[in-house]
Structures are given as C-alpha cells and as structure tokens.
Amino acid sequence: MNLRKKTLIVIGLFLVSLILILYAASELQLKSSFSELEERNAKVDVERALNAISNELTSLGDLANFWAARDDVYAFVTTGDTDFINYSMNTGSLTNDSLHNTEINLLLFLDSYGQIVFSRFLNSSGGAEVTPQNLIEQLSFYGFCPGCLDKKSKFAGIILLSGQPMMIVTHPITNSKKDSPTMGRVVLGRFLSQKEIDKLSGIAQLNLTIYPLDDPEMPEDFRQAQSQLSYSSPVVVKLLNEESIAGYALLTNIYGNPLMILGVNASREIYRQGAKSMESFVILFSAAGLLFLLMTLMYLDRSVLSRLVNLTTSITSIGRAPELSTSLRVQGEDELASLAISINDMLAALKSAHENLVKSERRYRGVVEDLPDLICRYRSDGIINFVNASFCTFFSAREQEILGQKIDGSVWQRHLKSAGELEGKINENYPTFTYESQRKAPDGLRWILWTARGIFDQAGSLVEIQSVGREITSIREAEEALRESEERYHLLAENMTDVIHLNATDDSLHFVYVSPSIKQSGYEPSHLIGRSPFDTLVKSEDIAIVKSFLSRMLTSRREDTIEYRIRKIDGSFVWVETIANPILDGEGNAIYIACTTRDITERKKAEEARRESEERYLLLAENMTDVIHLHTPDPDLTYVYISPSIRQAGYEPSELTGRSPFENLIRPEDKEILRQSLSRLLANKSQEITEYRIKDRKGSCIWVETIANPILDGEGNVIYVACSTRDITQRKKVEAARRETEERYLLLAENMTDVIHLHTPDPELHFAYVSPSIRIAGYEPSDLVGKPAIGLFFGPEGADIIRQALLRFLETKRGEVIEYPAIMKDGSRRWVETISSPVFDREGNLIYIANSSRDITSRKRAEEALKESQQQMSDIISFLPEAIMAIDLNGKVMIWNQAMEVLTGVLAKDILGKGEYEYSLPFYGYRRPILVDMVLQPHEGWETEYLGFKREGTAVLGEVFIPSFGPHGSYLLAKATALCDEIGNTVGAIESVRDMTEWRIMEQKLERSRTELHVAAEIQRSFIPKTTPDIPNFEVAAVTIPAMEVGGDFYDFITLPHGDHGLVIADVAGKSIPAALFMALSRMIIRASAAHQSLATEVLRNANNMIASDATAGMFVTLLFGVLDGEALTLRYANAGHPTPLIFKSRDCSYEEEVACGIALGAKEGVSYEEQTVKFGPGDVAVFYTDGVTEAMNTKGELFGMKRLIGAVSKTCQSPAEEIMSRILEEVSAFREDREQNDDITLVVLKASPKAEEHALISVHSRDEEITRVSQELERIMYRAGFSGKQILDMQLAVEEAFINIVRHGYHGSYGAILIAMDLGEGRLTVKIEDDAPPFDPTKFQEPDFSADLEERPVGGLGIHLMRSLSDEMRYEYENGKNRLMLIKIKDRPSKEPHQEAG
C-alpha cells in the first residue's frame, strides 16, 4: 500500500470516527435533554391543567360566595322565607337560564342541620331536572357529606355524581355583612362535562382527558399511569408514541382521596424539532469533514506525497540506469527539496567519480590493448572471452574469430593451458603458473613466456584464467648465442690448459707423467711416458738452453722458468713456457722435476708486435718539436712567452700567456714535483730537468721533460725561468717497455726459428735463398731455391697479397708485415706471417725481397674464434632491447646498438667514432657530458642532476627528465659503468638508457585516478557520523573501514523525536559506486522514516516499502535499526537481515545469542518486522557488526568467524567500549596477516555504563603542595562516577580543609605521612584520611561564633566548619595510634533533585 492510500485511509477514518463520536455525543446529550425538556413540559402542562381545574373551582367558589353572603338567602335559610326563592325562581338568579349561564348544574341550600332546603339540578345541557332523591347519599358516597362539615369552612372539590364528575363547592351562608352566625350552607356544582373539559382545554391550550378511576373504558395508558401515580409522584409522564407524549395526574375529592385521573396529551414538537436540527447538523458536519479531507489530501499529494514518490522513482531509475546521467528536479525550499539537493550533490560527486572511473577504465583498457604483451582470458570451460590487440596480431587472427572459441585445436590455442592442464599447478594461494611455448612463424621460431593466472570464486573453484604472454624470442636467441659462444670458449679453454708433466732428473729427462692436456699438441700421454723430451719434443736449437736451464735449476734446487720451443706432432713448433720445480728426497737430492708447461706463442707474438709499434711511436716522438716557454719566477710560474709548438697539445699560446701552468695544465699529482724543482732552481740558480705529466686539450695525459734555466739580472736575481719542454710520452712508454723486454728480445733473436727466405722481385718471386728452418713446412731448402714462390709456397691467395705488398714496397721502400695462407709440402695450408722487407742496391734498385716467415695458424684460429665470438657479443649488444652506447677514453662512441638507434633516431653508422659529446645531441639537443662521461670524468655535484641517483657496485644509476626529448619530454633512466679490458684497465664506459616516460606518466595517472576516487570516498565518508552520540548510561564506539575506497557499509546515529537515540548499522549488497549510491539512499530513507516515528519495526517497515516499491534493480541492504533508551537501559530493535548483535553479560563476559529475523530492506515489499528487546544490565556489552568482520580472510583462505569475534569480545568485555572495538580490529588485522582487506568492516560497540565503583589510595606527605594531587584524583573519580560539579567542589574543599588541618595543626608543619583512601560505591563517596599526628577529633570541635563582627571574629575553626557543612557525613576514630577521619558525600540524583545554584 502506498503512502497516498495510507494517508487517505488514515484521514478518512479519522474524520468518520470524529463524526460518529460527535453524533453519538449529541444524540446522548441532546436527546436526553430534549426528553427531559419534554417531560418537564408535560409535567408543567399537567400542572397547568390542574391549575385550570382549580381555577374553575375558585371561580365556582366565587359564585358560591355570591349565594352565601346574601341577606335574602340568609333569610330564606334562617326563616324559611320563600319570597326570595320564588322571586329568584321566576325572574331572579335561580332561573334555569341564569343558572345555565353561570354553568351551574347543582344548587343546594342546606340548613344548619344539613338538610336540603332548596335544590336545583340541571343536566349538563342546561335542562332542569328533578333533583335526584339520593342526592345527599350520592354526595356522601362520593366523599362529600355537606352535613358533616363544620359550620364555617369553605370547601371545593370534585365528586362523582351519578358517575359524572362534578366540581363542587360549598360555602357557609351568612348575611351580606358576614357578621351573622353561619346558617346552613350553599352548595354549587358544575359537571365536569366534556364541554367543560374542552373549555378548560381551551383555556389551558391543552388536550385534556379525564376518566374516573373506575371507568371501565379507561384506555390502557391511563391504567398504566394510574398504577404509577402515587402520593409521592403525583404527576407521571409517559411517551405514547413518536408523535405524542402524555402527562397524568390524579384528581382527588375534597378529602384528598383519588377520584379521577387526568391526562394531558401533547404532541412531541420539541423532540421532533431537536431531532431534525441534529440531523441537519450531522449532515453539515459530514460535508465539512469531507471537504477538509479532500483539501488535506490534495495538499499532501501536491506538496509531499507526489514529490516523495517522484523522488523515489527518480532515485530508483537513476540507480537502475546504466549511467548516472539524470539528476533530481528540485522544487520549493523545504526538507524534501534539500533532500533532493543533497542527493543531487551526491549524484554529481558520484557521477564525476563514476565518469573518472570510466575514463580511467578506458585509459587502462587502452593500455591493456596497447600492451606489447599478449593477453587472453578464458573461462574454466575453455571459452575465450577477452584477447588484446597484441594477441590478435601475434597470431594473425581477428578478435571476433577468437572470442567465444574454445581453447583447443587452433593455432593460438595450443599456447594456452586449459583448466584441466592447470589443475594442481595453481590454487587460490598460488594462482599463477608460468610456462613457455613456441610458435613457428614465417620469420623463424618465436618463443613466448606465458603467465597463467587463475581467477577463483568465493568457493575457491577456478572460474577464469588470464594468460599473459610475452615474446621472449630475442632473449632466447641471445641466450642461445651466448650459450654457443660460451661453449666455444670453454672448448678453447680446455684446449689451452697447461700441461703438467713430471720428469726424471737424469740427462735424458724422460717423462714420468704427462697430463692429458698434452693432447693439444697432438701427442698422447702414453706416447711420451718413458721417453726423453729431447728425442722429438724440444726443438733441436733449444736443447742446449733447456739443458743449461736444467743444470742451473738442479744446482739451485729452486723453482725456475724457461721459455723454449717444442715440436708438435704435426711438425710445427710452438713457444712454450715451463715452470719447473725440483722434487727433493729426504737427503735433498732432486728425484723428479715437476713442470707446468704452457703455450706462449701468442704472448711472444704480442711482445713482438708491441716492440714494433713502440719503435714507430718513438719515431713520431722524435719528430715533435720542443716547446720553448718563459715564466716569471713567482710561485705560480706565470707564462710570459710560449712558443707556437704548444699547439701540439691543442693549446694556443695566447690562451696560456699570463696564466699559470698550475691552473690546468699540470697534472695535480705532479704539481709538487714541479714546485720542488722550481724552488731548487731558485735556490741554486742552476738548470733543472724535470719529468712530469701535463694534460692536453682533450684531457689526455702527456709525459713531458722540461729543461728549465734561470735567467738572472745584473745583481744575480732570477727574473725569468726559461724552459724547453719536450713530449717524452713515447719515450717513457718505450723505456718502460724496453726495460721489461730487452732480455727477452735478446733471447728471441738468439732462438729465431723463423724461416728466412729471399726472393727476386720478378712477378713469380723466385726463391733466392731459403733458411733450413723451412723444413717445418716439409720442404728442403734445395727444393725451393730457384723455384718461383708464387703457386708453390705462396699459393693463389698469398700471391695476391704478396704482389700488392710488392707494389707498396716499390712505392714506400719500406718493409711490411703481411699475413697469408702458405702451402706446405704436403699441400696443406697454414697461415703464415711474414715480415717482408725490400732490399735495395746502392743505386736504389730493388734487388731482393727479404722475408722472415713464421707459422701463425694456431694464432689465426684463436683470433678468428675470438673475432667470431666478439661479433656475436656485439650482436647481442646490438639486439639487446635496452638502448646501449659506449665510449672510449677519448669520448668517442664505440657502441651504439639498435635499441639506441630506435630511441634516438640516430643510426649507429652516423655516430660511431664521433666524439666531442656528439652523442648527447639526440638527447639534449646540445653538447654536454652525460652519465657515461661522469664515470670517466666526474665533475663536482653531478649526482644532483639526476633523480634517484644511486650506485650499484661500480655502476651509477640516475634518472633525468629531458623536456626536449620526445613529444612531451621524457623520463630517461640511465645506468653507466666503466668498461675494463681483461687486465682490468679502464678502456671506456658504457651506458644503457631506458625510456621510463610511459611508466612515469602511468604512475602519475594512476595516482591522479586514485585521488579522484578518493574524493568520492571522502564525500561518502562525510555521511558517517564524526562522533558518537552522548547517550546517558551508555558508552558507544563505532568505526567503519571501507575495503575499497568507496564502500557499502555504514552506521548512523539518529536523535529520535522523543529524545531517544536511534542506531543504524547496515551493509549494502554489492560494492563500489552503485553500493555507495544505494547506501546514501538507504541512509536518507531511514533518517526520513525515523524523523516522525520511533518504533523500530515501523521505521523498518516504512523504509522497506519505500525502498522495495521500485527497487527492481535487485539492490538490497541488510540493516538493523534500534532505539536506545538510556534511562531504562533497553534497546528495542528490528532487524532486516543483518547479522544479529552479540550481547555479552558483564558478570562473566558470557555470550547470549539473539534471534535472527527479518528480510533485508528492498528485497520484498510489504514485509513487517518483529521487535526485539535487549535489556542491559550495568556493564553489559552489545556488539553490532557487518560480515566484513566475520568474513575477514587470512592468507590461507580461512575466515575470521564468529568464534574468534566472540573470543575477542569475551577477553575485553570489562573494558570500555572503545577498547573492545580496538581489540576486535586488532585481532582481525592480526588474523588477516598480509592479506588485503576483502570487505568493508563496520563495528558498533555499545556498553551500558558499568556500576560506578572505584577505589583509590593516595599516600602523601604533610606538605601543602600535595593537596593538588589529592584534589585531582578526587575530581577524576567523582567526575567519572557522575557527581555534579558543585558536589566535586564541595568534596574537594572538605578534603582540603581536613588535609590542611592535619598538616598545620596535627603535624605542626613537621614531616609526616597522610594516607587518603577514596571509596566509591552505592552512590556515595567515602574519603578516609589517616595520619599519625596526635589525636584530634574534629567532630567534637566546638564551632566558634561566625556571626560575630569583624573585630571579634576568630580566625580559626573555619576549616572544620566547612568540612562539616560540605560533607554529608563526617566520622572520626582513633585506632592504633592513627587519626582516621571519614568524609562522606552522597551522590545527587540529578533527575529528582535538580541541582540548585545558590542564590
């Protein structure tokens, strides 16, 4: 039933009952008063009738009087004089006419004896009739005995005469003067005939009827009236019918005996009039009521109901609508309008939050779509429901073709694992599984690394799988290449291992043991054991050296090293180095020689090469011109002149002149040497030669030698220092190298095994001479001499190289080193290195070409392997996804990989070898040092240029934002480290650059989107009460912690119309924005519903109808609404499907279960709710919660559960509400461990204030200052126990007076202890004060007179007076040497005895 119908019914019922009540009241009140009035009227009428009869009698009496006071009558009666009679009978008043005119029917004159002396009797129509004989008897019979009457009385009455009623009067007869004695009587009678009665009726305007009592024709009503009539109720009124009412009275005879009954019949005019007016009044009132009803309805409908319905409909339609596009129409300025406005505000906020969410969702979707990773989602039954663009592209399929397909059979689907395959590999706690798959693509095999993530429902069964694949082909390829390369190196390393061998100490040095690594040389260990190395192995030329080495070593018995050549099994010779160690027996004789032998051919070669290059550099150095420069002899050695040859170092003379070499030029390490040299020169005034290092323009280091000479003036003072400086870098290097290698060169020369061959410079290069060492190649010198070398030794490839070299010889006339494959005697080819020199005759003609050749095949092989490996490494670098560049020490680019090309748009070929910070151009747009430079040449404070700068081992990491890089600037993360060669010398630096822009922008966007959601959450949070209400006798603690930023739980406190407190806790089904919207609506409806209603069941019923009437959107809310009565300590609540509250008894923290009931709001219309009542004892606790508490989940997937919740409260049920709540939250949080909160948590803890009982014991010293502590404790305890402020002050003062009294008068200012105990219980505070001072009983203290004037007033005694006045009771005892004073204060009852401020 909707509100409108309800209102209609309520108001209608109200009006109808009002009318009914009014009608009934008027009916009762008016009718009875009408009847009463009617009755009274009837009675009056009867009385009037009686009066009329009595008037008739009176008038009859007057007539009788006329007859009775006449002299003639008197005479007649006395004397019997008939004159008068006669006269009167004929002409006088006794004629028939005359009597008839006076309506007299009976005239009697009686004598004094009562005898009739004269009588006249007329019938009722006036005809004279004979006086009945028995007249007197009749008269007597009917109660009129004229003779019995006394002589003087007058009588009047009614009698029956012959059955006819007659009014009769009798007067005594006197003379006219009335002074004579009475003589007889006159009797007058008048029939009370119908005519008479009509006359009377006419007079009284009444409808009179008279019946004799014994009249048999008397109607029934008269009979009934007769029975009711009595002396005490002389008049009776009876309702005859609707039309008429009748009054009855008895007519009596002259003796007062009832004779006849009189009836007065009247129509019920008054009653009818009254009834009629009442009818019209009721009709009028009903009409007015109906009008009022209609107007009220119209008004209600217009101003409240229709708007409320509209509001509800709008809200519901908004809730149902897919988008939050509508807003509510606002009308007027009342509460409904403000409700609508606030809903609008909230809608706007929600809408903006929702839009932001949608936007953010779109952004994220965009990102997902654009992700290079392959993303695919499919259900556990294998139906694919999402793929991103990368996925489609990778498998060259369209999205529509994939979606809805099952994951078996097709190309892409082989890569995805079905739920069955994943079973056992993933579960709720470890939802991901990683695997690899391969795909044969047209351009080769492609690897994908998949991460399948299971999505589980609440029951823990797998519902969906999301697989994310990343193509790792390049990584795989690189790994593959690396692995291959490593294998080769390994092979190489194995082949290069030193050979370990043990030799005997005899002359032949035969092998005792040879390690298998000898196989490098082609020999098997078994071949050699037992044989002498001199047989075949050691080159014959070296046998002598080896033997002398051996004897030297055996003499010294110390480890030694020798280099010599051996022959491999293929006949080639290699240089080896053997480290030999004599193994000694107990007597110190060498029994074996342990050797480690290593192939050093390469080293030898390198040494040779170095020697040659050093020579070349020396030549270069020699060509350098010395620099002449002149300095002033100040400590800075300022340049006065510098020769232009300084340009060799890259400087211009002009920029150095006037400056000091110490500024930049000289290496910091060498400055001291130079200063010392200068001071020596100035002291000795003699030449100084110094060697030191300077930096050239590019920062490279140059060794120089300066010869400095002092230039003296006439007095012998040094005025200039003249210097000649020469670059000695090469010399230094050569010197160093030469020192090291001189001996070895010598050795080399001596042991030269190279083949020397001489050719004539003809096109075929005939051999002119071949040294015997050619035998290595299998030839005999004689085989070759005179033969053409081309085609024989040089081979076709060699021939080309030789010919080209020959042409160069003719041009440069200088020797050259060439490498070529030479042909051995057996036809095999070996790489040969030949130092080829032209030999000229004196005229300068080329006569021979002199060659010194050696076998470099093994070196060549190693070189080639190395070169290949290097190529591979360089390829790896080149194809690494990370952008990489490297520079050498001169700042020239060595490496610029493909990723770098992509990042910068600069191709490697355009930048390799470029220096001068060329590589910074693509990043910064100008030349500057970058991170890689910082590794080689750091400058001050460079770290600060980078965000998040840090060091990782030798590498440095930093991020920069370059506004000019990329369309909107870029965040680049760079990592740089020094590059070292195998010896550990720095040869350059390498830097990798990663573009973090997208990442950073993503982070920023994510942050912004979070902020927006946060705003929505803030708005929602503002609905939650900021503070808990002050409910008398209850402590309240409440909290709600949303799981997402926008939650669906809420609690609320509502102040109800009668001052009670409403409590709401609710959980909206669903999450996030729709739940939040619904939550706000529910909250408002509950508030609106509770605004005029404080019956919980009604509030819920109304709220449910409002929510349910249109809530087809399937939203519902579980909600508990309770009304708290702080005075009665009760909670009356109704529950709409919410978890029942937990009630804990304070006594033993026992838990009592409440009955669950009610259906969630919005689920079904027209539901009613049952009321539950909780009666709290002091300290009892009620815990209200949402299922977010009990269903909090830990990492193992277990739920927190009721048991734990009850446990948490049981442990703390004696604590304040706030602590109980904290305890629950702590336990939930501890239980959940690292797991995220999965649902909103809302808790309301209600605690009936515990019984106020407290004890405090304070021990203080007898010092005034201590009173502060005591006062504070007193205030704390009393405040908590609910004492009023005035009572607290009273007690503070009383205690202070007692305390000060003890301090000053008990201890007299000396040191003593005072123990103060405060006990609170049963509404009273008892403060016990104990001290050890001499006994003193303040209760016995005689109070001084405080009414005395100022001068006589005592200064003491005030304190005790105050103690006594301000406490409710003061007791004292002395026990065990202690004074014990007790001050008691009884707590006021604020409700019954309101505290009155004095004055």
Add this chain to the structure above:
Amino acid sequence: MQISTKSKDDVYIIEILGRMDSISSKEIEAKLNDVIEHNKSKIIIDLAAVDYISSVGLRVLLAALKKQKERDGSIRLASLQPFVRDIFKMTGFDRIFSISLNQEEAIDRFNDQARI
C-alpha cells in the same frame, strides 16, 4: 593561578584567576599585603574567575580586610561565583565583606561613598 591588577581613578582592582586554595593563597596574600602597604585605600578584589576557595583563602581575605580597616581603607569583593558565594554564606563572610555583583557596581559604590 594568576593575579592581575589595574587602577581606575583612585580605585585599585585586583583580578584573580584560578583556585584560591591553600597553595595559591600564599601568593595572593603577598600581593594583597603589598597593595595595602602602598596605601591603596580603595581596593576591589574581583573573583569572577575564581571558582574555588578554601578556608586559607578566606583567611587571607579576612586578614587583608582587617589590615585595611586599621588604615581606614576598604576592600570590596566583586563577581562571586556560585560555589564561592555558597562558601561565603556558609561561613558568614558575606556579612563581613562588602560584596558587589560585578566590578562596575563595586566602582560605583566607591564613588557613591565618595559623594557622601
């Protein structure tokens, strides 16, 4: 506890803030003695911010009043708070001291006396 003083014409006003208990009263006593020594004949003690007074505090006020009487000076109390007013009534001090509803009234009273 704080004591602040000010003068208005020849009237010297002492305003006390806080509790007049056995600890703070010593300070008040020193201040009052100082003021009386300086021959201030008209003193108003404003107790608007005093919500508690103990017998020690009462004695300090009484001693000051006696001293001042000896010197033909006078002391007026102003703005007694409910609790303090109760204590004054309870001890009969309200009959000894001249008490005004507030500072302004106290000043007026002094001026009235001056006119008479």
